[in-house]
Amino acid sequence: MMRTRPLKVALLGCGVVGSEVARIMTTQADDLAARIGAPVELAGIAVRRPGRVRAGVPADLLTTDATALVKRGDLDVVVEVIGGIEPVRTLITTAFEHGASVVSANKALLAADGAALHAKAAEHGVDLYYEAAVAGAIPLLRPLRESLAGDRVNRVLGIVNGTTNFILDRMDGTGAGYSEALDEATALGYAEADPTADVEGFDAAAKAAILAGIAFHTRVTIDDVHREGLTEVTAADIASARKMGCTVKLLAICERTPDGRSVTARVHPAMIPLSHPLASVREAYNAVFVEAEAAGRLMFYGPGAGGAPTASAVLGDLVAACRNKLAGVTGAGESAYTQLPVSPMGDVVTRYHISLDVADKPGVLAQVATVFAEHDVSIDTVRQQSRIQGGDETAVEQAGPRREGGEASLVVVTHRAPDAALSATVGSLRKLDTVRGVASIMRVEGE
């Protein structure tokens, strides 16, 4: 039977995501009430600039005093879609102290301080949900936390940042420039308030920390995640990937180490074969593979950013939190029950694509191969492109003419090796007189 007294919800933030949450709460109020078992009333909306035009958002609900809003004491749920660490952490904590459950899309905060927030929610007998914080609309955290709770997850690998996928897709597919593609992603509402978080990999690293924590039932913070963004990826890297039958994606990879005693979490650009399902993830879509012992390989795919897709995940959490409020219960809390150490990046074993600028003269290839062998890094393939002296980037493949004193580009692809061994190899290569520079190093994944 439907309860007539409405559940009261406050919205903190009314930007790209918040305005969609407000719109759906208004336009689908009857459906939401039917699914929850009580009507839901939007009690207030905290923003920074109340004068800003917000189509369809009731102006009388706007306030700049978020603190007063969360202290009202009659709220059932607070939806936080402001972003960042402070004042949001304090607002969420205050909401818990005043008896409200919290739904958030804030991966930065959850990856920095998730454990303390979960503890605070438990202390006050309320929920903390954040499905929207990872992979936008894709239901991923709840399946990991609940549906796979009886299985052992060994690996989570995927594309979890829509903005960078959009940029790489545009650069690879249409030849668009980096800045142009980033501007387009920002205009479409995919990028963070500070897009550095996207392109430098902080956003994906925060998501990787959240995923690793839930998948492996341990605590992982953003500081535990090895992070490289895509600002170093060049058009030449993308072209080189194509030559190998690959494309470049910014990946998040969380793994149990083979002995099961520790985990690794990393975010970096990687080459993946065009035949891999992740290679065909376009625009701001995300896709995540979860490998579990009994379930095998699962793939989650869908829109990873944008106002409406993210609002869908927020509203799913809102319905769950409201149902729990009505039933007088809380849902599944933090899933950490053990503390696995996080191994350093040097322990990660994978393949590498290394592009070297070398002197184009006899014996160089042998010298380079010797350095790899000395560090126990096995070479899979080598491709040489001689640069015609005085010319630009005109490349002649392996059999091309060699000019004394000229330069060549050497592309080495290795077999699997520890990251530490690869770093040591590159350090030694840089010391060779015949190696003029290391143009790029990229990991090769997904084979």
Ligand SMILES: NC(=O)C1=CN([C@@H]2O[C@H](COP(=O)(O)OP(=O)(O)OC[C@H]3O[C@@H](n4cnc5c(N)ncnc54)[C@H](OP(=O)(O)O)[C@@H]3O)[C@@H](O)[C@H]2O)C=CC1
């Ligand atoms: N955009 C996306 O695709 C996705 C975003 N997220 C996450 O959702 C959250 C919101 O993102 P998004 O909607 O894009 O961000 P926006 O920048 O579009 O919106 C932020 C909102 O917060 C308000 N705000 C900022 N500071 C304060 C403050 N101190 N007090 C009250 N209100 C404040 C802003 O007010 P005003 O409008 O007046 O400036 C604005 O309405 C972030 O955590 C983000 O990481 C998660 C998944 C996808």
Ligand SMILES: N[C@@H](CC=O)C(=O)O
């Ligand atoms: N900036 C983020 C938004 C969603 O989390 C992204 O591009 O993925």
